[in-house]
Amino acid sequence: MIEVLYFAWVRERIGLPKERVETAAVTVADLVEELKAREPRYAAAFADTAALRVALDQELGSFDAPLAGVREVAFFPPMTGG
Amino acid sequence: MIEVLYFAWVRERIGLPKERVETAAVTVADLVEELKAREPRYAAAFADTAALRVALDQELGSFDAPLAGVREVAFFPPMTGG
Amino acid sequence: MSVRVQAEPFDPGAELAGFARGRRDVGAQVSFAGIVRDDTGDLKHMEIEHYPGMTEKAIAAIEAEAVARWSLKDSLVIHRHGRLAPGETIMMVATAAAHRGDAFAAAEFLMDYLKSRAPFWKKEVTGSGAGWVAARDEDEDALGRW
Amino acid sequence: MSVRVQAEPFDPGAELAGFARGRRDVGAQVSFAGIVRDDTGDLKHMEIEHYPGMTEKAIAAIEAEAVARWSLKDSLVIHRHGRLAPGETIMMVATAAAHRGDAFAAAEFLMDYLKSRAPFWKKEVTGSGAGWVAARDEDEDALGRW
Numbered sequence: 001m002i003e004v005l006y007f008a009w010v011r012e013r014i015g016l017p018k019e020r021v022e023t024a025a026v027t028v029a030d031l032v033e034e035l036k037a038r039e040p041r042y043a044a045a046f047a048d049t050a051a052l053r054v055a056l057d058q059e060l061g062s063f064d065a066p067l068a069g070v071r072e073v074a075f076f077p078p079m080t081g082g
Numbered sequence: 083m084i085e086v087l088y089f090a091w092v093r094e095r096i097g098l099p100k101e102r103v104e105t106a107a108v109t110v111a112d113l114v115e116e117l118k119a120r121e122p123r124y125a126a127a128f129a130d131t132a133a134l135r136v137a138l139d140q141e142l143g144s145f146d147a148p149l150a151g152v153r154e155v156a157f158f159p160p161m162t163g164g
Numbered sequence: 165m166s167v168r169v170q171a172e173p174f175d176p177g178a179e180l181a182g183f184a185r186g187r188r189d190v191g192a193q194v195s196f197a198g199i200v201r202d203d204t205g206d207l208k209h210m211e212i213e214h215y216p217g218m219t220e221k222a223i224a225a226i227e228a229e230a231v232a233r234w235s236l237k238d239s240l241v242i243h244r245h246g247r248l249a250p251g252e253t254i255m256m257v258a259t260a261a262a263h264r265g266d267a268f269a270a271a272e273f274l275m276d277y278l279k280s281r282a283p284f285w286k287k288e289v290t291g292s293g294a295g296w297v298a299a300r301d302e303d304e305d306a307l308g309r310w
Numbered sequence: 311m312s313v314r315v316q317a318e319p320f321d322p323g324a325e326l327a328g329f330a331r332g333r334r335d336v337g338a339q340v341s342f343a344g345i346v347r348d349d350t351g352d353l354k355h356m357e358i359e360h361y362p363g364m365t366e367k368a369i370a371a372i373e374a375e376a377v378a379r380w381s382l383k384d385s386l387v388i389h390r391h392g393r394l395a396p397g398e399t400i401m402m403v404a405t406a407a408a409h410r411g412d413a414f415a416a417a418e419f420l421m422d423y424l425k426s427r428a429p430f431w432k433k434e435v436t437g438s439g440a441g442w443v444a445a446r447d448e449d450e451d452a453l454g455r456w
Contacts, residue, residue: 008213008285009296058218060281074215074283078299081214081243081284082198082255082275082410090359090431091442140364142427156361156429160445163360163389163430164264164344164401164421177327180341188396191347194340194417195326201337201408250334262347264421271340272414 002031002067006045007076010052013045028054028073029063045075053078084113084149088127089158092134095127110136110155111145128157135160165231165239167223169214171246176256184238184260192267195258196275202250206290212254214245215283226277230259233273233310234266241274243284276306311377311385313369315360317392322402330384330406338413341404342421348396352436358400360391361429372423376405379419379456380412387420389430422452 005018025031032049035042046052054061055074067073087100107113114131117124128134136143137156149155168174176197184190200210223241230239236259243255257274261267278284286297314320322343330336346356369387376385382405389401403420407413424430432443 005215007215007283008287011213055215055218055283058215058221060222074218076215076283077285077296078304079280079283080286080297080299081282082279087361089361089429090433093359137361137364137429140361140367142368156364158361158429159431159442160450161426161429162432162443162445163428164425175327176339177323177325179323180326180343181321181323186397188348188351191345193322193343193345196410196414197326197339198410199337199339202334203408205334251332262349264342264344268342268414268418268421275410275414 002070003072004031004035005072005074007074009077010045010075014041023067025067027063027067028056028061028065031067031073032063032075051077084152085154086113086117087154087156089156091159092127092157096123105149107149109145109149110138110143110147113149113155114145114157133159165224165227166241167220167227168242169216169219169223170242170244173244173252174242174256176253179240179242179256180258183240183258187237187260189262190237190260191262192264193258193260194264194267194271195256196271197256198254200248200250200252200254204290206292207250208289208291209250210248210254211287211289211294212245212248213285213287214243218283219243219245222282223278226274226281229277230270230273234259234261234270235263236261236266236270239270239274241278243278243282245284273310276303276310279303280307311373311382312387313366313373314388315362315365315369316388316390319390319398320388320402322399325386325388325402326404329386329404333383333406335408336383336406337408338410339404339406340410340413340417341402342417343402344400346394346396346398346400350436352438353396354435354437355396356394356400357433357435357440358391358394359431359433360389364429365389365391368428369424372420372427375423376416376419380405380407380416381409382407382412382416385416385420387424389424389428391430419456422449422456425449426453
């Protein structure tokens with residue numbers, strides 16, 4: 001069971017800020033494929049993963065990172081702080 | 083007649099902050115030679131002109147600059163503002 | 165070294181007045197403040213979303229990197245989230261060092277990394293609608309110089 | 311754009327609070343403050359001599375150059391002269407621009423030129439005597455980058 005968080009327009013497209021996901025995905029990319037297969041709003045949010053960033057347990061990571069041991073995954077667009 | 087100003091250790095070595103100088107010097111370097119010939123304290127202050135800066139009418143200049151039309155010449159060490 | 169992430173407004177001048185005070189080894193302080201601009205006159209407000217938990221960690225990591233690279237005596241990062249009106253201060257950084265080179269470089273480094281590596285997202289709400297601010301390529305490119 | 315050369319102390323935080331206020335085109339403010347350091351614990355005070363008349367002109371010329379090179383919305387330079395105790399603020403610069411790149415670059419430019427091209431001279435008075443601060447080669451070299 002992984003906690004999946006969405007921020008900014010990813011959150012808006014999917015329509016919720018976070019959810020618990022039961023998954024056997026090995027990598028972040030696998031998880032993204034599972035989510036995209038769920039519903040059009042997920043497919044829309046994840047249409048272009050090059051436009052997205054991912055954090056694993058609150059550290060920036062990559063889409064080919066393994067999910068083993070990860071409790072929290074967050075998807076969001078490039079950050080615009082400062 | 084030129085107003086000659088001295089700052090920082092140049093002022094201290096010469097022993098006064100400014101003076102009026104009657105001179106026929108053509109360039110700043112000529113003026114420096116005249117001053118050096120006056121007294122040892124001037125010779126000491128102007129011993130190494132590479133360590134000095136000059137301003138002509140309150141603008142940084144060079145030792146080979148002409149004095150024609152100049153009313154105020156200032157000698158001082160490299161600036162240490164900021 | 166300190167990090168604050170908050171919804172409440174803050175006064176950069178007052179923060180700076182209290183920053184690195186009473187130290188005899190600080191000769192240079194640099195501060196940066198980011199302010200909500202409204203070039204078109206059409207901005208109602210800005211909304212800044214962040215990732216609670218990760219935000220503080222990410223900023224602390226960026227600050228630790230700055231301290232490791234430059235001779236900093238102190239540093240400060242304050243970043244707001246939530247709703248901000250035009251003219252309000254979004255965030256500030258301050259750095260203190262013996263010499264200006266370290267203070268300037270560390271402040272610019274902090275800003276470059278906060279822009280692109282701290283989990284904040286800005287949304288502009290205007291008279292004609294709302295939109296997320298797009299990340300600028302030049303902000304990503306700026307990281308390459310460090 | 312403003313320049314102040316004064317013997318009186320000033321509060322950089324308060325100056326910054328009043329700087330470039332109420333503008334909607336300013337997204338970035340950078341400030342620098344130079345402070346009297348006392349690394350050895352032996353400094354009694356610093357004395358800063360200047361060249362009245364030339365000082366203001368030189369700073370105004372440096373500021374005009376910064377405005378010509380970068381997209382500045384506002385700038386401020388305050389520099390003290392006379393006697394300063396350790397910990398006192400010697401001078402500050404502040405710059406305001408739409409984006410941080412201009413504000414940072416202009417502030418660093420102002421500082422580099424104020425260091426070596428504005429007619430101020432610092433003397434340190436310590437327990438064991440007094441001495442003029444020597445100009446640093448790196449300060450002169452810093453001008454080469456602009």
